[in-house]
Amino acid sequence: MNLTDFRFETDADGIATLTWDMPGRSMNVITPEVMAELNEVIDHVASSEAIKGCVVTSGKEAFSGGADLTMLQGLRDLYVGLAREKGEAAAMRTFFDESRKLSLLYRKLETCGKPFAAAIHGVCLGGAFELALACQYRVVSDDASTRVGLPEIKVGLFPGAGGTQRVSRLMQTGDALQMMFKGEQIKALPARNSGLVHAAVPRDQLVQNAREWLKANPQAKAPWDDPKFKLPSNKVYSPAGMQIWPPANAIYRRETNDNYPAARAILSAVYEGLQLPIDLGLKVESRYFAKILRTKEAASMIRSLFVSMQELNKGARRPADVPASRLKKVGVVGAGFMGAGIAYVTAQAGLDVILIDRDIEAAEKGKAYSHKLVSDQIMKGRAKTADRDALLGRIIASADYADLKGCDLVIEAVFEDPTVKAEVIAKVEAVVGPRAIFGSNTSTLPITGLAGHAQRPKNFIGVHFFSPVEKMLLVEIIMAKKTGKKALAMALDFVRAIKKTPIVVNDTRGFYANRCVGNYIREGHLMLMEGVPPAMIEAAGKQAGMPVGPLSLNDEVAVDLAYKVLKATKAQLGENAVDPAQEKLLAEMVEKHGRLGRKNGKGFYDYPEAGPKRLWPGLAELTKSRLDPELIDMQELKERLLVTQALEAARTYEEGVVTDPREADVGSIIGFGFAPYSGGTLSYIDNMGAAVFVKLCEKLARTHGERFKPNRQLKRMAKTGESYYGNAEKKTAA
Numbered sequence: 220m221n222l223t224d225f226r227f228e229t230d231a232d233g234i235a236t237l238t239w240d241m242p243g244r245s246m247n248v249i250t251p252e253v254m255a256e257l258n259e260v261i262d263h264v265a266s267s268e269a270i271k272g273c274v275v276t277s278g279k280e281a282f283s284g285g286a287d288l289t290m291l292q293g294l295r296d297l298y299v300g301l302a303r304e305k306g307e308a309a310a311m312r313t314f315f316d317e318s319r320k321l322s323l324l325y326r327k328l329e330t331c332g333k334p335f336a337a338a339i340h341g342v343c344l345g346g347a348f349e350l351a352l353a354c355q356y357r358v359v360s361d362d363a364s365t366r367v368g369l370p371e372i373k374v375g376l377f378p379g380a381g382g383t384q385r386v387s388r389l390m391q392t393g394d395a396l397q398m399m400f401k402g403e404q405i406k407a408l409p410a411r412n413s414g415l416v417h418a419a420v421p422r423d424q425l426v427q428n429a430r431e432w433l434k435a436n437p438q439a440k441a442p443w444d445d446p447k448f449k450l451p452s453n454k455v456y457s458p459a460g461m462q463i464w465p466p467a468n469a470i471y472r473r474e475t476n477d478n479y480p481a482a483r484a485i486l487s488a489v490y491e492g493l494q495l496p497i498d499l500g501l502k503v504e505s506r507y508f509a510k511i512l513r514t515k516e517a518a519s520m521i522r523s524l525f526v527s528m529q530e531l532n533k534g535a536r537r538p539a540d541v542p543a544s545r546l547k548k549v550g551v552v553g554a555g556f557m558g559a560g561i562a563y564v565t566a567q568a569g570l571d572v573i574l575i576d577r578d579i580e581a582a583e584k585g586k587a588y589s590h591k592l593v594s595d596q597i598m599k600g601r602a603k604t605a606d607r608d609a610l611l612g613r614i615i616a617s618a619d620y621a622d623l624k625g626c627d628l629v630i631e632a633v634f635e636d637p638t639v640k641a642e643v644i645a646k647v648e649a650v651v652g653p654r655a656i657f658g659s660n661t662s663t664l665p666i667t668g669l670a671g672h673a674q675r676p677k678n679f680i681g682v683h684f685f686s687p688v689e690k691m692l693l694v695e696i697i698m699a700k701k702t703g704k705k706a707l708a709m710a711l712d713f714v715r716a717i718k719k720t721p722i723v724v725n726d727t728r729g730f731y732a733n734r735c736v737g738n739y740i741r742e743g744h745l746m747l748m749e750g751v752p753p754a755m756i757e758a759a760g761k762q763a764g765m766p767v768g769p770l771s772l773n774d775e776v777a778v779d780l781a782y783k784v785l786k787a788t789k790a791q792l793g794e795n796a797v798d799p800a801q802e803k804l805l806a807e808m809v810e811k812h813g814r815l816g817r818k819n820g821k822g823f824y825d826y827p828e829a830g831p832k833r834l835w836p837g838l839a840e841l842t843k844s845r846l847d848p849e850l851i852d853m854q855e856l857k858e859r860l861l862v863t864q865a866l867e868a869a870r871t872y873e874e875g876v877v878t879d880p881r882e883a884d885v886g887s888i889i890g891f892g893f894a895p896y897s898g899g900t901l902s903y904i905d906n907m908g909a910a911v912f913v914k915l916c917e918k919l920a921r922t923h924g925e926r927f928k929p930n931r932q933l934k935r936m937a938k939t940g941e942s943y944y945g946n947a948e949k950k951t952a953a
């Protein structure tokens with residue numbers, strides 16, 4: 220055999236070891252070449268009398284992340300091309316055959332007559348775990364880095380290489396569905412306890428354990444290939460089965476609001492497949508897979524959440540001619556809520572941090588936040604005491620600006636007050652070197668204005684984090700008028716070092732993310748003032764695919780902050796820039812009732828000490844009328860909540876605030892949870908087409924006001940049939 224991606228050797232007992240180790244890659248992935256080589260190996264193992272069985276393992280630090288998603292993207296393009304050339308039916312046939320190749324290959328491995336054993340260390344996900352599921356034996360290392368799972372749902376796909384059929388034949392149906400709906404990554408011991416794998420052993424015994432098993436079980440077959448096989452949850456049409464399926468449907472609805480075709484396909488493939496023998500079950504799964512692969516949801520999610528995100532993480536927007544920064548020491552000024560989080564993620568990345576506040580107590584309090592976060596990790600078994608010591612050793616808390624000397628980058632997160640910020644900028648510039656970059660974490664003050672206080676505006680840039688910093692993946696980098704490319708390169712190198720995803724935007728009030736999400740919250744406020752029952756507003760947000768309703772979200776970010784931003788907008792842009800109904804609501808909430816949000820336990824919700832939060836009954840008094848819920852169009856509420864955000868994204872694009880559709884999309888999903896199934900704000904528009912979107916906006920503008928009026932660029936795109944991604948591609952080609 221002439222193998223490139225694998226090594227193959229056979230020992231004296233006739234046990235072969237296939238080591239997956241793709242050259243030039245840090246992680247193994249399934250590609251057409253890998254599939255071809257695996258096919259050759261299966262033929263060789265099956266036909267060689269001397270070989271009794273074969274261990275499949277990895278030569279890398281992890282087993283494999285699964286299929287190359289760009290390969291799947293390519294399959295979809297193949298379908299579109301064939302449909303154009305040969306018609307839908309012919310395209311579908313070829314597409315079905317192509318998209319089930321991996322499933323058939325794994326079935327061939329499973330039934331070739333010789334047993335296979337997967338020996339897994341590190342992550343083994345998606346198509347790679349489906350390979351392991353087709354092996355008659357699976358052993359994992361009990362290392363903390365080991366994880367198995369089927370996370371396809373996270374990019375709008377579903378496990379199409381046998382995963383839905385094998386997992387549901389190994390586990391209780393409810394557990395299998397849950398695992399696939401959530402795309403959970405499961406650690407070694409829970410994987411063993413749930414029956415997904417057979418054993419968990421120390422890493423150095425892994426391959427030996429698999430070999431011993433093969434020696435002892437040369438005739439092994441998959442359980443479902445035994446005529447006496449019984450399903451773990453019994454037959455679908457049985458009293459036990461009937462306990463499962465009605466609630467499974469309800470859970471599916473609750474978890475997905477029917478927005479994710481892939482989740483529905485999981486449910487159907489398991490339901491139908493469990494009533495059939497395995498080969499037919501696999502065929503049913505393949506039919507669903509071919510269908511899902513062609514959905515706009517899968518295409519948009521793969522594009523935004525995998526391809527674009529990787530491109531942005533790798534520095535798609537970084538000026539190529541600036542050499543990589545040698546970041547060692549970062550200053551953080553302001554050790555409050557945000558500064559403490561920024562210090563933590565920076566130290567976590569192995570960088571030294573000087574954490575400054577007005578006095579040493581405040582600085583130490585900010586550092587204590589890191590202590591708390593690592594201690595929580597230790598409690599969960601995810602970190603060791605030594606990790607905490609090392610991390611805290613990298614953070615120096617201080618009240619002396621002179622300690623910032625030698626910092627390559629300083630980020631300020633002090634009070635949102637231009638005077639305080641100006642004072643801090645001057646103090647920092649006085650001690651750092653001329654090449655140090657200054658980043659501001661302001662969320663509402665234009666960066667160009669703040670840069671006016673700097674002696675070296677070229678070195679001044681916005682580095683806007685989202686809260687809580689340790690959890691949120693997005694960082695918005697804001698270019699002021701005079702920001703130079705070295706500052707941009709340094710900011711992007713920093714974001715990469717702390718393993719977050721950057722988007723680069725131009726300066727404007729609210730930048731990109733807060734402008735869009737601010738509209739979401741405002742729409743919720745306006746609905747409330749129209750008399751829509753608050754529970755319906757919240758449900759509409761979630762049904763539209765947002766992680767939380769607009770009123771909950773406002774409670775999280777603080778109601779008084781929304782009021783403050785509104786007042787500042789009015790002061791600077793005039794009466795017409797704000798909506799009087801929203802102003803009235805916020806004034807009453809904050810000034811009259813002291814309802815500031817979750818932070819004081821009183822916002823749109825009440826937060827009782829015991830039990831879950833509840834909508835505040837007093838909201839009824841604040842609105843002029845109460846609409847009859849029966850007469851409210853839920854579909855329209857959902858549209859309003861998404862359209863207002865997508866339209867704002869379209870405006871930022873026309874204004875040149877966002878310049879790349881990938882950034883608008885990725886930023887919207889990871890920054891504020893914009894309906895992930897859509898692929899993001901601009902994909903939402905592209906997927907329905909600018910013409911349909913403009914019509915929708917005009918309809919909403921007629922009933923709900925000017926704020927829904929589409930912008931000029933969108934109207935032009937509606938006429939010409941252009942799309943954001945189509946235009947971006949043309950721009951790159953030119």
Ligand code: NAD
Nearest residue numbers: 553554555556557576577632633634635660661662684686
């Ligand atoms: P905070 O009030 O929790 O923290 C501010 C900290 O700055 C305090 O510890 C204060 O003592 C310190 N400080 C004030 N003046 C100082 C000075 N002259 N020198 C040193 N330290 C000083 O506020 P926060 O919520 O962390 O917000 C900080 C910044 O981050 C603001 O610009 C805000 O707009 C921005 N931001 C906040 C959020 C959020 O969700 N809270 C999100 C993104 C950005």
